[in-house]
Amino acid sequence: MSQTEALALWGAITGTIGTVAGLLGLWLRFRQHGLDKPKLKCESSFGYDGPNSPKHKITVRAVGRRPVSIDSIKYFITPRNWKQRATRYWQHKFGRWLWSQEPQRKVKLSEGEKEEFRISLPDGLSITEIYKVQLIDQTGKSWPVKWLSQRRLQKVATQETIDEYSKENETRVVGATGYRVGEKFYLATTFNTKPGRTGKTCGRGFWFLDINKYREKLLDISENQSEKFLSGEVEEIL
Template sequence: MEADSLTQTLAIWGAVTGSIGTIAGIANLILRLKQHKKDQPNLLCSSNFSFEHSSGTVQAKHKLTLRSVGKKPVTIDYVRYFIKPKEFWQSLFRQRSWSKSRWVYDDKPRTTMQITEGQKEDIGICMPNGLTIPEIVKVEIYDQSGKSWKVKWPSANKLAIEVYHEQLHESEEQNPERLCKVSGYIAAGKYHIYAHWNPTPKNKTLFKGKFFHLKNETEYQSKLRDILDVQQPKILACELDEVA
């Protein structure tokens, strides 16, 4: 009986230690795989759409941001933009067209770009003539070894809003005393007004400007009418020194 009990105890102990060894082996393998992945080149790629506002004009500053999170440096070869085909059947089988390098646009950096661990680099989004950003469906970054990384890219509807801009109003009124310009435009779904005038009567070499950022079209129209119908005439008549 004692021999049987001892044998059973040893069997249980062997099973337990064997299980522990197996678990430890699996855990070690997982850690090694994670370390191996971390040691490889790796990029986190995102897109950013913004506008620079200056004196009533707007300039697109759209860019791709690349962050290296791997141990090995990455040398960027080119950016590939995947375009939505215009024909219905081509659009339906666009993956096939893309695999044959059709309806794609490759943009190579002007200078060699190498990104090391923890480093961030920006690449301006630049389209050739005849191609617009809303036509882009997805974007990938390729390094010199042929490895690719997907760029986080917005949906078609969101993209159309984020890159859209249009001049809505532009006028200029002046007299011997003063000059007042007013510009209105929409960019990335937001409305803006810029007023520009000379604060010192008869001195038209020194000007002052003020931006107004409005939430929606209703606020924009209300503010524009207030500036044009009420404040601008007072500025020109020297009854007001600043647009507010």
Template sequence: MAEVPYSIEAHWYSDLLSFFSDTSNLAAWGAITGTIGVLAGLINLVLRVREHIRDQSKIAAEPVFDFTINPEEANPKFSIVVRAIGRRTVTLDKVEYYYQPSEERFSFLRKHYMWKRRKWVSHDEIQPNNQPVQLSEGTSRTVPISPSRVKNIRHIRRVRIVDQAGRGWRVKWPGRKEITFLTSQDKIKHCEKTTDDKFCKLVGYRAGDKWYVTVQWSSGDLFRSIASRYFSYRDRASFERKFGDLQENQIDRFLSGEITKFE
């Protein structure tokens, strides 16, 4: 008897027909392809939503509590840095400040109810020289906090940046204890030494989250040749070491004429 030649194509096709002729196999295949289609649709939806969000106006804002350093004390120089992180240009309008009601008996819900009714809320315009401030993606603007706000800054509980369309964004405002620490200052140490023709004065204080040592010195005419400089540190230990070195070492060397300035 003649041998029938084996055909790979015919064998593959017959196996495929037998696979799909079984209803359980067909249902499983439909479930697999359906699941893949649903997942692909969800991924596409997420990508489209993310793209839509990026196309909107969006800003991020945070406060900066800096100080101008003087020999005796530091002067507040507080501001809010506003950054545009959306693709559309945003036009800034004002900064809204929400204050803690004067009576501590106000509950959390009562306080927010009053804010919603625009009580204990005030604002400052963001339009220097009556010119609108526009931010495009990737740009930023520093908005100074006015002296009147600085005076009562420990009573501010919330801050918002509002654009000309009326949309608002929360500023990352610190809590009550943290803002009290970041906006306060304390004089910690003081030292003063003089000779017949020289004098030197040290003042050490904390302003916000930094520690400062300021030094003033003069030789000759005490009223016309006064020089000064300051050193700043992020931690108390470094501040203590520097103040100790100046007090116990460099001041005496300056008064004896061994050095003419402080390092």
């Protein structure tokens, strides 16, 4: 190989290295620029502490390096009229079928920080009517919240009364109310003596993951334990 050819080869190699290094530097600068932007990760979760005690919430995490101030949470409602459902996006542009929840205090998140907001809807609005949720920051930018389908919400974010039982005699009263609470089942019992109707009401609650276990407990209370309590053989429902 002549000296000219060697120099040409060396120039080609160093030129390629320079090009690769330049592209790598450009990519690193682009990545750094992306990390320096504000970025939020928003998720929803659903649960209950007990009947009529939902703990549905939205969790917001700051994953970008620039701090973000939270302004509000916007809920998109499915219109009840089919004509309005067909034009819901147009309806939303004019502020219809929307519900805005403002934080009770100012929230500013820096990288790595998180905040939880309890989902708060007005009376008469079911959570299953919400089909989309966005978090709005102080600049007006909207961040999508991971949200469940209506069918899934009906299972995990609603409750209903499924059984009611009560029995009494001249001196005692016992009762039980059963609920489906999300995907679990809850049985609330009450029992008390009633001299002059002034007996103190006591109670106990039971959680179940399986409806068959729930049914077994309800049957035991209604057919066995309640009779023993009314007769005075026992003093509480277990």
